[in-house]
Amino acid sequence: MMPRLPLIFLFAMAMIPFALGTVWQEATQVGVLVCLGVFLLSLVDLAVTPSLLAVEVHRDVNEVLSVGTPNSVKLWFINRGTVPLSIHVHDEPPLPCHYSNLPFDIQLVPNKHQYCIYHVEPHHRGKNRFRRVFLQMKSKLKLWTVYDEKDIHQEVRIYPDIKAVRGVELLARRNRLAETGIKLSRLRGRGTEFDRLREYRRGDEFRSIDWKATSRHQELISREYVIEKNQNIIFLIDCGRSMCNEEGGVTHFDRALNAAILLSYVALRQGDTISLMACSNKVERWVPPIRGAGSIQKLIRQVYDLEPIYEASDYQMMSEQLQLRYRKRSLVVVLTHALDEVHLSHLGDALQRMRWPHLVLSAFLRNVPLQNRMNAIPETDREAFQISAAVDIVSTQTTQIAALQKSGLLVLDTLPENLSVNLVSRYLEIKARQLL
Secondary structure (H helix, E strand, O other): OEEOHHHHHHHHHHOHHHHHHHOOOHHHHHHHHHHHHHHHHHHHHHHHOOOHHHEEEEEEOOOEEEOOOOEEEEEEEEEOOOOOEEEEEEEOOOOOEEEEOOOEEEEEOEOOEEEEEEEEEEOOOEEEEEEEEEEEEEOOOOOEEEEEEEEEEEEEEEEOOHHHHHHHHHHHHOOOHHHHOOOOOOOOOOOOEEEEEEEOOOOOOHHHEOHHHHHHHOOOEEEEEEOOOOOEEEEEEEOOHHHHOEEOOEEHHHHHHHHHHHHHHHHHHOOOEEEEEEEOOOEEEEEEEEEOHHHHHHHHHHHOOOOOOOOOOOHHHHHHHHHHHOOOOOEEEEEEOOOOHHHHHHHHHHHHHHOOOOEEEEEEEOOHHHHHHHOOOOOOHHHHHHHHHHHHHHHHHHHHHHHHHHOOOEEEEEOHHHHHHHHHHHHHHHHHOOOO
8 A cells, every 4th residue: 555645645735734833832733633634534535445355356368469550358357345436447468569458547336247358469479478467446435545556467479460460351251351452363263273154254265165055955055163282391490690670569570470370371262382491500490391271380389489590691592492392393481671781692693593483472571661761851961971871772772672673573562560461462363374
């Protein structure tokens, strides 16, 4: 408990008679009596104030949270006392994180289950925990602030952004996938695997008409084809120091991992096979090929605790390991962030070596602070020099990325927050154009 301003004010007023004691001798005795009265009043206030020990608290939260996205946490309360309580609540979520709707105030009715919801956005993946819940209440006469804490430790596992996967799955079931920003390519009608017969529609190619079925049904019938399944997708995720950069509290590596998981879900639903290799100056993690829509959870469990390290990435080693582990033609998706033109040059050499026998799609995450600096308006000579330098760096990198694209590599240059959507759109385009 802690005294509040009203109690401090009363004791300060009780000191006034002591100051008058120099001119009025009896004032000292009056001051003693007043202080004693204020003290007894404070004790009475504590005595009539209900105890916070009568409040039971339970935290309802999933064992698995998603990094970089709001996750709901529900705190349940029940007041075992006989009088209503107005309490101020704070929780201790996994750190580092961002939270909203916390702390909060709640009015607890006796013997009734009540709850409040707040949201927590973890910044780091891996194992973490919720700790204590702190309760705070004003005393009956508002002279004291009463405290209590409930030691409710709960272990959680913080996974990559699996909520995006669930959202895409829900929209896909409702045929509303375009609402996520994914550009849908027409997968039907452009493949080579026969799927079904259907009525002819305006715009169908004449060569797709099945003349035997047309003669039987006395109306135009078209053959419908689908894109080939059982193709191979390999994710090469850079987890060196360049991927330690953060934007909005989320590292580039987390953005890349979230995008890889989302694209894996889409590819597995298409019937493709997925594998993943994370490299810095060595192979940090290798996930052998998996397939089947239900395998996405297996992939998430194997990569949720991956973290980037402050070491220079060895792209030559990455290329050699790819050739050793997987020689069958595949779509190789490289997720990285280029720090400068020298870094990009070394990376480009490794990407060229990966081209045989694979189809390489390299996704580069842009440097957001550098982009913002480039678009700023200078107010001083120093700022003008900084903006000029930023423009020169971005221009050089753009030229090198364009050169990689002209050499036959597939390149995606995107902002970190748009990586997932743009990567899935590019994958669907590759499938529709039968590049693999």
